Amino acid sequence: MTQELPPPPSPEEPAPSLAEELEAARAEPESPPSIETVNESLRDGINRCPKCGSTDVRLRGSSGMLMCLFCRNEWQETRVEERFGLGEGIRDLDGTVIASGAEDIAADAQDTVTFKCEGCGAEVVVDTAESLNARCHWCRHTLNVNSQIPNGAVPDAVLPFKLTKDEGVARIREFAGRRRLFAHPRFKEEFVPENVMGVYLPYLVVDAHADATYRGEGEVQTRRWTEKRGDDSVTYYAADVYRVDREVSFVVDDLTLEGSSERATMGPGNTNNIVNTILPFDTKNAVQWNASYLTGFSSEKRDLNVADLHPVLEDQLLSIGRSEVQASLRQFDRGVRWEAEGVDVGGSRWVAMYLPVWLYSYFQEDKQLLHYIAVNARTGETMGSVPVSHPRLFLAALTVGTFLEGIAGAILVASA
Amino acid sequence: MMLELMVAASEDDSPWVLLLGGPIGGAATYWLIHRYYRNTDKSHAYERDTIIEADPVRGSEERTGHIAKTRKSGISGDNSGHHRRRVQRLR
Numbered sequence A: 001m002t003q004e005l006p007p008p009p010s011p012e013e014p015a016p017s018l019a020e021e022l023e024a025a026r027a028e029p030e031s032p033p034s035i036e037t038v039n040e041s042l043r044d045g046i047n048r049c050p051k052c053g054s055t056d057v058r059l060r061g062s063s064g065m066l067m068c069l070f071c072r073n074e075w076q077e078t079r080v081e082e083r084f085g086l087g088e089g090i091r092d093l094d095g096t097v098i099a100s101g102a103e104d105i106a107a108d109a110q111d112t113v114t115f116k117c118e119g120c121g122a123e124v125v126v127d128t129a130e131s132l133n134a135r136c137h138w139c140r141h142t143l144n145v146n147s148q149i150p151n152g153a154v155p156d157a158v159l160p161f162k163l164t165k166d167e168g169v170a171r172i173r174e175f176a177g178r179r180r181l182f183a184h185p186r187f188k189e190e191f192v193p194e195n196v197m198g199v200y201l202p203y204l205v206v207d208a209h210a211d212a213t214y215r216g217e218g219e220v221q222t223r224r225w226t227e228k229r230g231d232d233s234v235t236y237y238a239a240d241v242y243r244v245d246r247e248v249s250f251v252v253d254d255l256t257l258e259g260s261s262e263r264a265t266m267g268p269g270n271t272n273n274i275v276n277t278i279l280p281f282d283t284k285n286a287v288q289w290n291a292s293y294l295t296g297f298s299s300e301k302r303d304l305n306v307a308d309l310h311p312v313l314e315d316q317l318l319s320i321g322r323s324e325v326q327a328s329l330r331q332f333d334r335g336v337r338w339e340a341e342g343v344d345v346g347g348s349r350w351v352a353m354y355l356p357v358w359l360y361s362y363f364q365e366d367k368q369l370l371h372y373i374a375v376n377a378r379t380g381e382t383m384g385s386v387p388v389s390h391p392r393l394f395l396a397a398l399t400v401g402t403f404l405e406g407i408a409g410a411i412l413v414a415s416a
Numbered sequence B: 001m002m003l004e005l006m007v008a009a010s011e012d013d014s015p016w017v018l019l020l021g022g023p024i025g026g027a028a029t030y031w032l033i034h035r036y037y038r039n040t041d042k043s044h045a046y047e048r049d050t051i052i053e054a055d056p057v058r059g060s061e062e063r064t065g066h067i068a069k070t071r072k073s074g075i076s077g078d079n080s081g082h083h084r085r086r087v088q089r090l091r
Protein backbone atom coordinates (compact mmCIF):
# COMPACT_ATOMS: atom_id res chain seq x y z
CA MET A 1 0.00 0.00 0.00
CA THR A 2 1.03 3.62 -0.34
CA GLN A 3 2.78 4.87 2.72
CA GLU A 4 3.35 8.58 2.57
CA LEU A 5 5.00 10.11 5.54
CA PRO A 6 4.11 13.66 6.47
CA PRO A 7 6.88 16.20 5.84
CA PRO A 8 9.18 16.71 8.82
CA PRO A 9 8.00 19.51 11.08
CA SER A 10 9.70 22.79 10.31
CA PRO A 11 11.98 24.09 13.06
CA GLU A 12 10.24 26.32 15.55
CA GLU A 13 10.17 29.89 14.37
CA PRO A 14 10.93 32.55 16.95
CA ALA A 15 7.78 34.04 18.46
CA PRO A 16 6.81 37.30 16.71
CA SER A 17 7.05 40.49 18.66
CA LEU A 18 3.91 42.44 19.61
CA ALA A 19 4.67 45.08 16.99
CA GLU A 20 4.99 42.42 14.30
CA GLU A 21 1.72 40.82 15.38
CA LEU A 22 -0.11 44.13 15.22
CA GLU A 23 1.35 44.76 11.78
CA ALA A 24 0.14 41.36 10.59
CA ALA A 25 -3.32 41.90 12.05
CA ARG A 26 -3.62 45.22 10.21
CA ALA A 27 -2.58 43.68 6.92
CA GLU A 28 -5.17 40.90 7.12
CA PRO A 29 -8.76 41.67 6.24
CA GLU A 30 -11.26 41.27 9.05
CA SER A 31 -13.24 38.48 7.42
CA PRO A 32 -12.63 36.45 4.28
CA PRO A 33 -13.87 38.38 1.27
CA SER A 34 -17.18 37.02 0.11
CA ILE A 35 -17.93 36.72 -3.58
CA GLU A 36 -20.21 39.49 -4.79
CA THR A 37 -22.47 38.03 -7.45
CA VAL A 38 -25.17 40.69 -7.89
CA ASN A 39 -25.79 41.19 -11.58
CA GLU A 40 -24.82 44.84 -11.89
CA SER A 41 -26.05 45.16 -15.45
CA LEU A 42 -29.65 44.63 -14.33
CA ARG A 43 -31.73 46.90 -12.21
CA ASP A 44 -34.83 45.77 -10.39
CA GLY A 45 -37.87 45.90 -12.53
CA ILE A 46 -36.34 46.02 -15.95
CA ASN A 47 -34.70 43.26 -17.91
CA ARG A 48 -34.49 44.81 -21.33
CA CYS A 49 -33.61 43.10 -24.56
CA PRO A 50 -30.13 44.42 -25.38
CA LYS A 51 -31.17 44.88 -28.99
CA CYS A 52 -34.61 46.50 -28.96
CA GLY A 53 -35.21 47.37 -25.31
CA SER A 54 -38.40 45.34 -24.94
CA THR A 55 -39.10 43.80 -21.51
CA ASP A 56 -40.91 40.77 -22.93
CA VAL A 57 -38.04 38.39 -22.24
CA ARG A 58 -38.18 34.71 -21.38
CA LEU A 59 -36.13 31.54 -21.57
CA ARG A 60 -36.20 29.67 -24.84
CA GLY A 61 -36.06 26.09 -23.60
CA SER A 62 -34.60 24.50 -26.70
CA SER A 63 -31.56 26.79 -26.74
CA GLY A 64 -31.24 27.52 -23.02
CA MET A 65 -30.93 31.19 -23.94
CA LEU A 66 -32.99 34.25 -23.12
CA MET A 67 -35.16 35.35 -25.98
CA CYS A 68 -36.88 38.64 -26.71
CA LEU A 69 -40.48 37.88 -27.67
CA PHE A 70 -40.60 41.13 -29.61
CA CYS A 71 -37.55 40.96 -31.91
CA ARG A 72 -36.50 37.30 -31.41
CA ASN A 73 -33.01 38.31 -30.33
CA GLU A 74 -31.30 35.61 -28.21
CA TRP A 75 -28.57 36.07 -25.62
CA GLN A 76 -27.44 34.70 -22.28
CA GLU A 77 -25.86 35.74 -19.02
CA THR A 78 -22.22 34.84 -18.37
CA ARG A 79 -21.33 31.55 -16.71
CA VAL A 80 -20.53 32.09 -13.03
CA GLU A 81 -17.79 29.46 -13.21
CA GLU A 82 -15.48 31.83 -15.12
CA ARG A 83 -17.07 35.10 -14.01
CA PHE A 84 -16.30 34.44 -10.34
CA GLY A 85 -13.49 31.92 -10.74
CA LEU A 86 -15.48 29.15 -9.10
CA GLY A 87 -13.60 26.28 -10.71
CA GLU A 88 -10.23 27.24 -9.37
CA GLY A 89 -8.33 27.70 -6.15
CA ILE A 90 -10.28 25.09 -4.18
CA ARG A 91 -7.07 23.86 -2.53
CA ASP A 92 -6.30 27.39 -1.37
CA LEU A 93 -9.69 28.06 0.23
CA ASP A 94 -9.34 29.08 3.84
CA GLY A 95 -12.34 28.99 6.16
CA THR A 96 -15.87 29.39 4.89
CA VAL A 97 -16.28 31.59 1.82
CA ILE A 98 -19.87 32.51 1.05
CA ALA A 99 -21.08 34.11 -2.17
CA SER A 100 -23.46 37.00 -1.69
CA GLY A 101 -26.51 35.03 -2.86
CA ALA A 102 -25.86 32.32 -0.27
CA GLU A 103 -25.63 34.65 2.71
CA ASP A 104 -27.76 34.14 5.79
CA ILE A 105 -31.46 34.73 5.45
CA ALA A 106 -32.54 37.66 7.60
CA ALA A 107 -35.27 36.71 10.07
CA ASP A 108 -37.20 39.88 9.38
CA ALA A 109 -36.80 39.84 5.60
CA GLN A 110 -40.01 40.50 3.72
CA ASP A 111 -41.16 38.26 0.92
CA THR A 112 -42.79 41.10 -0.95
CA VAL A 113 -40.89 43.65 -2.97
CA THR A 114 -42.49 46.85 -4.23
CA PHE A 115 -41.32 48.37 -7.51
CA LYS A 116 -42.02 51.63 -9.16
CA CYS A 117 -42.77 50.64 -12.75
CA GLU A 118 -40.42 52.36 -15.17
CA GLY A 119 -43.05 52.40 -17.87
CA CYS A 120 -45.84 54.20 -16.09
CA GLY A 121 -44.71 54.97 -12.56
CA ALA A 122 -47.28 52.70 -10.93
CA GLU A 123 -46.32 50.73 -7.83
CA VAL A 124 -46.17 46.98 -8.43
CA VAL A 125 -45.84 44.39 -5.65
CA VAL A 126 -44.03 41.10 -6.28
CA ASP A 127 -44.43 38.28 -3.78
CA THR A 128 -41.02 36.59 -4.04
CA ALA A 129 -42.31 33.49 -2.27
CA GLU A 130 -44.43 32.85 -5.34
CA SER A 131 -42.63 34.41 -8.24
CA LEU A 132 -39.75 36.66 -9.17
CA ASN A 133 -41.50 38.33 -12.07
CA ALA A 134 -44.74 40.28 -12.34
CA ARG A 135 -46.50 42.17 -15.04
CA CYS A 136 -47.50 45.77 -14.45
CA HIS A 137 -51.32 45.85 -14.61
CA TRP A 138 -51.31 49.26 -16.24
CA CYS A 139 -48.68 49.25 -18.96
CA ARG A 140 -47.91 45.50 -19.18
CA HIS A 141 -44.17 45.89 -18.63
CA THR A 142 -42.62 42.76 -17.11
CA LEU A 143 -40.94 43.56 -13.80
CA ASN A 144 -38.19 41.39 -12.30
CA VAL A 145 -36.46 40.95 -8.98
CA ASN A 146 -32.74 41.07 -9.62
CA SER A 147 -31.29 42.39 -6.38
CA GLN A 148 -30.33 39.91 -3.70
CA ILE A 149 -32.95 40.55 -1.06
CA PRO A 150 -31.98 38.83 2.22
CA ASN A 151 -34.93 36.39 2.14
CA GLY A 152 -33.27 33.59 0.20
CA ALA A 153 -35.30 34.11 -2.95
CA VAL A 154 -32.51 35.33 -5.24
CA PRO A 155 -29.50 33.03 -5.58
CA ASP A 156 -26.08 33.70 -7.08
CA ALA A 157 -26.71 31.70 -10.20
CA VAL A 158 -29.32 29.84 -12.18
CA LEU A 159 -29.03 26.81 -14.41
CA PRO A 160 -31.64 27.32 -17.14
CA PHE A 161 -34.13 24.65 -18.19
CA LYS A 162 -32.88 22.67 -21.17
CA LEU A 163 -35.47 19.91 -21.54
CA THR A 164 -38.73 21.29 -22.86
CA LYS A 165 -42.04 20.55 -21.18
CA ASP A 166 -42.89 18.00 -23.88
CA GLU A 167 -39.64 16.16 -23.22
CA GLY A 168 -40.32 16.24 -19.49
CA VAL A 169 -43.84 14.86 -20.00
CA ALA A 170 -42.48 12.10 -22.26
CA ARG A 171 -39.97 10.96 -19.61
CA ILE A 172 -42.59 10.93 -16.89
CA ARG A 173 -45.03 9.03 -19.09
CA GLU A 174 -42.36 6.45 -19.89
CA PHE A 175 -41.36 6.08 -16.24
CA ALA A 176 -44.94 5.53 -15.09
CA GLY A 177 -45.74 3.42 -18.14
CA ARG A 178 -43.19 0.81 -17.10
CA ARG A 179 -44.88 0.67 -13.70
CA ARG A 180 -48.51 0.15 -14.59
CA LEU A 181 -49.20 -3.45 -13.57
CA PHE A 182 -48.95 -2.98 -9.81
CA ALA A 183 -49.73 0.73 -9.65
CA HIS A 184 -52.49 1.95 -7.40
CA PRO A 185 -55.70 2.07 -9.51
CA ARG A 186 -56.46 5.65 -8.46
CA PHE A 187 -53.01 6.77 -9.52
CA LYS A 188 -53.54 5.25 -12.95
CA GLU A 189 -56.95 6.82 -13.21
CA GLU A 190 -55.75 10.28 -12.22
CA PHE A 191 -52.41 10.22 -14.05
CA VAL A 192 -52.09 13.36 -16.16
CA PRO A 193 -48.39 13.91 -16.90
CA GLU A 194 -49.26 17.17 -18.67
CA ASN A 195 -49.78 18.60 -15.17
CA VAL A 196 -46.00 18.52 -14.69
CA MET A 197 -44.52 21.70 -13.20
CA GLY A 198 -41.27 23.34 -14.17
CA VAL A 199 -39.68 24.25 -10.85
CA TYR A 200 -36.36 25.87 -10.00
CA LEU A 201 -35.26 24.25 -6.76
CA PRO A 202 -32.75 25.94 -4.43
CA TYR A 203 -29.37 24.33 -3.83
CA LEU A 204 -26.08 25.28 -2.27
CA VAL A 205 -23.19 24.19 -4.43
CA VAL A 206 -20.03 23.63 -2.42
CA ASP A 207 -16.34 23.41 -3.27
CA ALA A 208 -14.19 22.19 -0.41
CA HIS A 209 -10.93 20.60 0.59
CA ALA A 210 -10.79 18.29 3.57
CA ASP A 211 -8.75 15.72 5.47
CA ALA A 212 -10.58 12.62 6.62
CA THR A 213 -9.30 10.15 9.21
CA TYR A 214 -10.56 6.65 9.91
CA ARG A 215 -9.77 4.09 12.62
CA GLY A 216 -10.91 0.54 12.80
CA GLU A 217 -10.10 -3.10 12.83
CA GLY A 218 -9.35 -5.42 9.95
CA GLU A 219 -8.88 -9.16 9.63
CA VAL A 220 -6.67 -11.22 7.36
CA GLN A 221 -7.41 -14.90 6.91
CA THR A 222 -4.44 -17.13 7.74
CA ARG A 223 -6.05 -20.56 7.43
CA ARG A 224 -9.26 -22.25 6.35
CA TRP A 225 -10.07 -25.89 7.01
CA THR A 226 -12.98 -28.28 7.44
CA GLU A 227 -13.61 -30.73 10.22
CA LYS A 228 -15.94 -33.71 10.21
CA ARG A 229 -18.65 -33.61 12.82
CA GLY A 230 -20.76 -36.70 12.51
CA ASP A 231 -22.18 -36.69 9.00
CA ASP A 232 -21.56 -32.96 8.56
CA SER A 233 -18.40 -31.13 7.69
CA VAL A 234 -17.85 -27.74 9.30
CA THR A 235 -15.62 -24.99 7.90
CA TYR A 236 -13.34 -23.12 10.28
CA TYR A 237 -11.13 -20.09 9.85
CA ALA A 238 -8.08 -18.61 11.52
CA ALA A 239 -7.24 -14.93 11.13
CA ASP A 240 -4.84 -12.19 12.12
CA VAL A 241 -6.42 -9.07 13.61
CA TYR A 242 -5.07 -5.62 12.76
CA ARG A 243 -5.68 -2.12 13.95
CA VAL A 244 -6.19 -0.08 10.77
CA ASP A 245 -5.61 3.66 10.32
CA ARG A 246 -6.30 5.55 7.13
CA GLU A 247 -6.13 9.19 6.18
CA VAL A 248 -6.94 10.93 2.92
CA SER A 249 -6.93 14.53 1.74
CA PHE A 250 -9.20 15.47 -1.11
CA VAL A 251 -10.89 18.24 -2.98
CA VAL A 252 -14.54 18.21 -4.01
CA ASP A 253 -15.87 20.40 -6.79
CA ASP A 254 -19.57 21.33 -6.92
CA LEU A 255 -21.00 19.08 -4.25
CA THR A 256 -24.71 19.91 -4.39
CA LEU A 257 -26.85 20.21 -1.23
CA GLU A 258 -30.60 20.87 -0.92
CA GLY A 259 -31.24 24.45 0.15
CA SER A 260 -34.86 24.04 1.17
CA SER A 261 -35.54 22.38 4.51
CA GLU A 262 -38.72 20.82 3.21
CA ARG A 263 -36.81 19.12 0.40
CA ALA A 264 -33.78 18.24 2.52
CA THR A 265 -35.81 16.20 5.01
CA MET A 266 -35.77 12.60 3.81
CA GLY A 267 -37.47 9.64 5.40
CA PRO A 268 -40.33 7.17 5.14
CA GLY A 269 -42.90 9.96 5.56
CA ASN A 270 -42.03 11.60 2.24
CA THR A 271 -40.52 10.89 -1.17
CA ASN A 272 -37.89 13.64 -1.18
CA ASN A 273 -35.19 11.05 -1.89
CA ILE A 274 -36.65 10.94 -5.42
CA VAL A 275 -35.73 14.56 -6.07
CA ASN A 276 -32.32 13.96 -4.49
CA THR A 277 -31.65 11.02 -6.80
CA ILE A 278 -31.80 13.07 -10.01
CA LEU A 279 -28.65 14.95 -8.94
CA PRO A 280 -26.06 15.79 -10.22
CA PHE A 281 -26.59 18.72 -12.56
CA ASP A 282 -24.04 20.28 -14.91
CA THR A 283 -23.60 23.10 -12.42
CA LYS A 284 -20.54 24.34 -14.33
CA ASN A 285 -22.97 25.78 -16.88
CA ALA A 286 -24.90 27.87 -14.35
CA VAL A 287 -25.17 31.53 -15.32
CA GLN A 288 -25.40 34.76 -13.44
CA TRP A 289 -28.79 35.61 -12.01
CA ASN A 290 -31.40 37.11 -14.28
CA ALA A 291 -35.01 36.80 -13.18
CA SER A 292 -36.12 36.43 -16.79
CA TYR A 293 -34.90 32.82 -16.70
CA LEU A 294 -37.78 32.16 -14.30
CA THR A 295 -40.61 33.59 -16.38
CA GLY A 296 -43.21 30.85 -16.80
CA PHE A 297 -41.64 28.58 -14.19
CA SER A 298 -42.16 28.37 -10.48
CA SER A 299 -39.42 28.40 -7.91
CA GLU A 300 -38.92 27.31 -4.33
CA LYS A 301 -37.25 29.69 -1.92
CA ARG A 302 -34.08 28.70 -0.08
CA ASP A 303 -34.62 28.60 3.69
CA LEU A 304 -31.40 26.92 4.86
CA ASN A 305 -28.22 28.82 5.64
CA VAL A 306 -24.63 27.72 5.22
CA ALA A 307 -24.35 27.03 8.96
CA ASP A 308 -27.41 24.73 8.79
CA LEU A 309 -25.78 22.73 6.04
CA HIS A 310 -22.29 22.44 7.49
CA PRO A 311 -23.13 19.16 9.27
CA VAL A 312 -24.53 17.82 5.98
CA LEU A 313 -21.32 18.79 4.20
CA GLU A 314 -19.19 17.05 6.85
CA ASP A 315 -21.35 13.95 6.65
CA GLN A 316 -20.97 13.76 2.88
CA LEU A 317 -17.23 14.43 3.07
CA LEU A 318 -16.88 11.56 5.56
CA SER A 319 -18.69 9.25 3.15
CA ILE A 320 -16.56 10.42 0.23
CA GLY A 321 -13.37 9.81 2.24
CA ARG A 322 -14.57 6.33 3.18
CA SER A 323 -15.16 5.55 -0.46
CA GLU A 324 -11.69 6.90 -1.34
CA VAL A 325 -9.85 4.71 1.19
CA GLN A 326 -11.76 1.54 0.33
CA ALA A 327 -9.29 0.48 -2.37
CA SER A 328 -6.47 0.48 0.20
CA LEU A 329 -8.14 -2.26 2.24
CA ARG A 330 -7.79 -5.18 -0.15
CA GLN A 331 -5.31 -7.04 2.04
CA PHE A 332 -8.00 -7.40 4.71
CA ASP A 333 -9.80 -10.20 2.98
CA ARG A 334 -12.07 -10.82 5.98
CA GLY A 335 -13.17 -7.19 5.95
CA VAL A 336 -12.73 -3.99 7.94
CA ARG A 337 -14.94 -2.54 10.63
CA TRP A 338 -14.52 1.23 10.98
CA GLU A 339 -14.97 2.34 14.57
CA ALA A 340 -14.12 6.03 14.55
CA GLU A 341 -13.85 8.75 11.93
CA GLY A 342 -13.14 12.43 11.70
CA VAL A 343 -13.08 15.15 9.09
CA ASP A 344 -11.30 18.47 9.05
CA VAL A 345 -12.71 20.89 6.49
CA GLY A 346 -9.82 23.14 5.61
CA GLY A 347 -11.84 25.45 3.43
CA SER A 348 -15.16 25.64 1.63
CA ARG A 349 -16.90 27.92 -0.85
CA TRP A 350 -20.68 28.16 -1.01
CA VAL A 351 -22.71 29.36 -3.96
CA ALA A 352 -26.53 29.43 -4.08
CA MET A 353 -28.12 28.16 -7.28
CA TYR A 354 -31.51 27.44 -8.75
CA LEU A 355 -31.52 24.12 -10.59
CA PRO A 356 -34.28 23.11 -13.02
CA VAL A 357 -36.62 20.16 -12.38
CA TRP A 358 -39.75 18.93 -14.12
CA LEU A 359 -41.86 17.72 -11.24
CA TYR A 360 -44.99 15.62 -11.36
CA SER A 361 -46.61 15.20 -7.99
CA TYR A 362 -49.41 12.95 -6.89
CA PHE A 363 -51.01 12.96 -3.45
CA GLN A 364 -52.03 9.50 -2.28
CA GLU A 365 -54.94 10.12 0.05
CA ASP A 366 -55.22 6.78 1.82
CA LYS A 367 -51.55 7.01 2.88
CA GLN A 368 -51.36 10.81 3.11
CA LEU A 369 -48.20 10.60 1.06
CA LEU A 370 -47.01 12.95 -1.67
CA HIS A 371 -45.37 11.03 -4.50
CA TYR A 372 -43.01 12.64 -6.99
CA ILE A 373 -41.78 11.76 -10.42
CA ALA A 374 -38.88 14.12 -11.09
CA VAL A 375 -36.91 14.83 -14.24
CA ASN A 376 -33.55 16.56 -14.20
CA ALA A 377 -34.24 19.25 -16.79
CA ARG A 378 -30.58 19.28 -17.89
CA THR A 379 -29.58 15.61 -18.07
CA GLY A 380 -33.01 14.01 -18.41
CA GLU A 381 -32.34 11.64 -15.51
CA THR A 382 -35.72 10.54 -14.20
CA MET A 383 -36.71 9.00 -10.89
CA GLY A 384 -40.05 8.55 -9.26
CA SER A 385 -42.25 6.99 -6.67
CA VAL A 386 -45.39 5.31 -7.95
CA PRO A 387 -48.02 4.33 -5.37
CA VAL A 388 -48.55 0.57 -5.38
CA SER A 389 -51.69 -1.46 -5.09
CA HIS A 390 -50.95 -3.61 -2.06
CA PRO A 391 -53.66 -6.22 -2.80
CA ARG A 392 -52.20 -6.80 -6.26
CA LEU A 393 -48.67 -6.92 -4.92
CA PHE A 394 -49.76 -9.39 -2.25
CA LEU A 395 -51.42 -11.55 -4.87
CA ALA A 396 -48.24 -11.61 -6.95
CA ALA A 397 -46.16 -12.54 -3.90
CA LEU A 398 -48.64 -15.26 -2.99
CA THR A 399 -48.56 -16.69 -6.51
CA VAL A 400 -44.77 -16.83 -6.62
CA GLY A 401 -44.63 -18.23 -3.07
CA THR A 402 -47.19 -20.92 -3.84
CA PHE A 403 -45.36 -21.87 -7.02
CA LEU A 404 -42.01 -22.23 -5.20
CA GLU A 405 -43.67 -24.13 -2.37
CA GLY A 406 -45.09 -26.52 -4.96
CA ILE A 407 -41.62 -27.21 -6.34
CA ALA A 408 -40.24 -27.69 -2.82
CA GLY A 409 -43.02 -30.12 -2.03
CA ALA A 410 -42.38 -32.07 -5.24
CA ILE A 411 -38.67 -32.37 -4.43
CA LEU A 412 -39.43 -33.57 -0.90
CA VAL A 413 -41.88 -36.14 -2.15
CA ALA A 414 -39.41 -37.33 -4.79
CA SER A 415 -36.51 -37.63 -2.32
CA ALA A 416 -38.55 -39.29 0.44
CA MET B 1 -33.25 -11.18 7.40
CA MET B 2 -34.06 -13.19 4.30
CA LEU B 3 -30.39 -13.63 3.56
CA GLU B 4 -29.77 -15.02 7.04
CA LEU B 5 -32.59 -17.49 6.58
CA MET B 6 -31.15 -18.68 3.31
CA VAL B 7 -27.69 -19.02 4.83
CA ALA B 8 -29.21 -21.00 7.68
CA ALA B 9 -30.95 -23.14 5.09
CA SER B 10 -27.75 -23.84 3.19
CA GLU B 11 -25.78 -24.70 6.33
CA ASP B 12 -28.36 -27.17 7.50
CA ASP B 13 -28.71 -30.28 5.46
CA SER B 14 -32.30 -31.12 6.40
CA PRO B 15 -34.40 -31.22 3.20
CA TRP B 16 -37.34 -29.74 5.10
CA VAL B 17 -35.78 -26.26 4.88
CA LEU B 18 -36.82 -26.36 1.22
CA LEU B 19 -40.26 -25.53 2.53
CA LEU B 20 -38.91 -22.07 3.41
CA GLY B 21 -38.58 -21.48 -0.34
CA GLY B 22 -42.24 -20.51 -0.68
CA PRO B 23 -42.36 -17.80 2.02
CA ILE B 24 -38.90 -16.48 1.11
CA GLY B 25 -39.71 -16.33 -2.60
CA GLY B 26 -43.03 -14.64 -1.89
CA ALA B 27 -41.44 -12.04 0.38
CA ALA B 28 -38.68 -11.39 -2.15
CA THR B 29 -41.23 -10.86 -4.91
CA TYR B 30 -43.14 -8.38 -2.78
CA TRP B 31 -39.99 -6.53 -1.82
CA LEU B 32 -38.53 -6.36 -5.35
CA ILE B 33 -41.70 -5.07 -6.98
CA HIS B 34 -42.28 -2.60 -4.18
CA ARG B 35 -38.75 -1.25 -4.61
CA TYR B 36 -39.14 -0.97 -8.38
CA TYR B 37 -42.25 1.17 -7.95
CA ARG B 38 -41.41 3.25 -4.92
CA ASN B 39 -37.61 3.59 -5.15
CA THR B 40 -37.32 4.31 -1.45
CA ASP B 41 -33.73 3.06 -1.46
CA LYS B 42 -32.49 5.48 -4.11
CA SER B 43 -30.43 8.61 -3.55
CA HIS B 44 -27.77 10.70 -5.26
CA ALA B 45 -24.47 8.77 -5.32
CA TYR B 46 -22.36 11.83 -4.48
CA GLU B 47 -19.38 9.62 -3.55
CA ARG B 48 -19.15 8.68 -7.21
CA ASP B 49 -20.94 11.42 -9.14
CA THR B 50 -19.00 14.40 -7.82
CA ILE B 51 -15.71 15.75 -9.12
CA ILE B 52 -13.26 14.52 -6.48
CA GLU B 53 -9.48 14.85 -6.55
CA ALA B 54 -7.89 12.78 -3.82
CA ASP B 55 -4.25 12.68 -2.75
CA PRO B 56 -2.73 9.23 -2.20
CA VAL B 57 -4.21 7.47 0.80
CA ARG B 58 -1.92 7.42 3.85
CA GLY B 59 -2.12 5.02 6.71
CA SER B 60 -0.77 2.18 8.75
CA GLU B 61 -1.82 -1.11 10.22
CA GLU B 62 -0.58 -2.99 13.23
CA ARG B 63 -1.18 -6.62 14.10
CA THR B 64 -2.93 -6.71 17.45
CA GLY B 65 -4.12 -10.27 17.79
CA HIS B 66 -5.01 -13.60 16.32
CA ILE B 67 -8.19 -15.61 16.03
CA ALA B 68 -7.20 -19.29 16.22
CA LYS B 69 -10.52 -20.84 15.29
CA THR B 70 -13.85 -19.38 14.25
CA ARG B 71 -16.84 -20.42 12.15
CA LYS B 72 -17.39 -16.84 10.96
CA SER B 73 -16.17 -16.30 7.40
CA GLY B 74 -15.63 -12.56 7.89
CA ILE B 75 -15.09 -9.84 10.47
CA SER B 76 -18.18 -8.94 12.45
CA GLY B 77 -19.74 -5.56 11.69
CA ASP B 78 -17.92 -5.08 8.38
CA ASN B 79 -18.85 -1.53 7.30
CA SER B 80 -16.02 -0.86 4.85
CA GLY B 81 -18.46 -0.83 1.95
CA HIS B 82 -21.18 1.18 3.71
CA HIS B 83 -19.77 4.65 3.29
CA ARG B 84 -22.78 6.42 4.78
CA ARG B 85 -23.02 4.35 7.97
CA ARG B 86 -21.59 6.82 10.47
CA VAL B 87 -19.43 5.67 13.36
CA GLN B 88 -18.11 7.48 16.43
CA ARG B 89 -16.74 10.92 15.58
CA LEU B 90 -13.13 11.76 16.38
CA ARG B 91 -12.34 15.15 17.93
Ligand SMILES: [Zn+2]
Pocket: A049, A050, A051, A052, A053, A054, A068, A069, A070, A071, A072, A073
Ligand atom coordinates in the same frame (compact mmCIF):
# COMPACT_ATOMS: atom_id res chain seq x y z
ZN1 LIG C 1 -35.69 42.57 -28.60
Ligand SMILES: [Zn+2]
Pocket: A117, A118, A119, A120, A121, A122, A136, A137, A138, A139, A140, A141
Ligand atom coordinates in the same frame (compact mmCIF):
# COMPACT_ATOMS: atom_id res chain seq x y z
ZN1 LIG D 1 -46.35 50.05 -15.66
